[in-house]
Amino acid sequence: MQLYHHPFDLDSQKVRLALEEKGIDYTSYHVNPITGKNLDSSFFKMNPSGRLPVFQNGAHIIYNTIDIIKYIERIVEVSSGSQTISSSGRDVIEWMHKIQEWDPKYFSLSHTPEKHRNYVSKFKRQVVIARMADSPELAGAYHEKLREAYQTEEKLKDADVLRRSKEHLIRLLDEAEKQLSKTQHLAGEQFSMADVMFIPILARLVLLGLDSEYITARPNISEYWFMVQKRPSYKKVIGKHFDGWRKHKTLLKTWCFVHIRSLLKRY
Incomplete structure (x- = not known):
């Protein structure tokens, strides 16, 4: 089993948390979307959307985050042969879809310094233009990525787009706050794949320096966040890259790559 992912990517974090929680071994391939590695022709042929993560088990390739997590659960069921292990129930699945409906792209970018x-x-x-020249047979897919890049820039100028993204996030957090006043975890008393989906959102808010506004201001989520950071899966998947000085190291490494390649015009 192979996973194409990157520590920066929110959906990649969700899948990696699921793999760690279920104790599944896999081969890890880092594909950094900020440096454009997701646009390399070898990856693009496998996944023309260029999005992460991508999970491959033999000839079976899955792109959708929730589908990957459900597949991981089925792997555990089959390999264990135990009747006591079951896939996520209805409440968990509902929360998974509810969480996945929020697109973090515009919210995250709007809280990134405009210059950067x-x-x-x-x-x-x-990078897209350079790859298009190198792989003309993929020109159509690369044109779509170029169009998507320009659309993203235009939408970031639209106050309504940013407002809707923020309001969607607030609704999600408020609902989670209400649920966590009743149960220890998001879909009940036991840690589930719903929590796997939710934790990276909280980590992203901390990374953006917005934890006081969005996490600390909600006492139940704040307590929950303190608790889940102690899990080994969190420490390996997220904490390893973004806690303390590691956050600056991770971001600086990527920024230096982009800056040097831009100066040398090597895309």
């Missing part, structure tokens, strides 16, 4: 955001966006557009 524009610099990376320009770099990624140059």
Whole structure:
């Protein structure tokens, strides 16, 4: 089993948390979307959307985050042969879909310094153009990615788009706050795949420096966040890269790559 992912990517974090929680071994391939590695022709042929994560088990390839997590649960069921292990129930599945409905892209980008955001966006557009020249047989898919990049820049200028994204997030957090006043975890007393889906959102808010507004202001989520950070899966998947000085190391490494390649015009 192989997973194409990156520590920065929210959906990648969800899948990796699921794999760690279920104790499944897999081969890890880092594909950094900020540096444009998800646009390399070898990856693009496998997944023309260029999105992460991608899970491969033999000839079976899955792109959708929830589908990957459900597949992981089925693997555990089959390999264990135990009648006591079952896939996520209705409440868990409902929460998984509810969480996945929020697209973090515009919210995250809107809280990134505009200078850095524009610099990376320009770099990624140059990467698309360079890959298009190298792989003309994929020109149609690369044109779509270029169009998507320009659309993202336009939507970031639209106050309504940003407002809707923020309001969607607040509704999700408020509902989670209400649920966590009744149960220890998001879909009941036991840790589940709903929590696997939710934890990376909280981690993203902390990374953006928004924890006081969105987490601390909600006492139940704040207590929950303190608790889940102690899990070994969190420490391996997220904490390893974004706690303390590691956060600066992770971000600096990527920024240096983009800056050097831009100076040398090597895309």
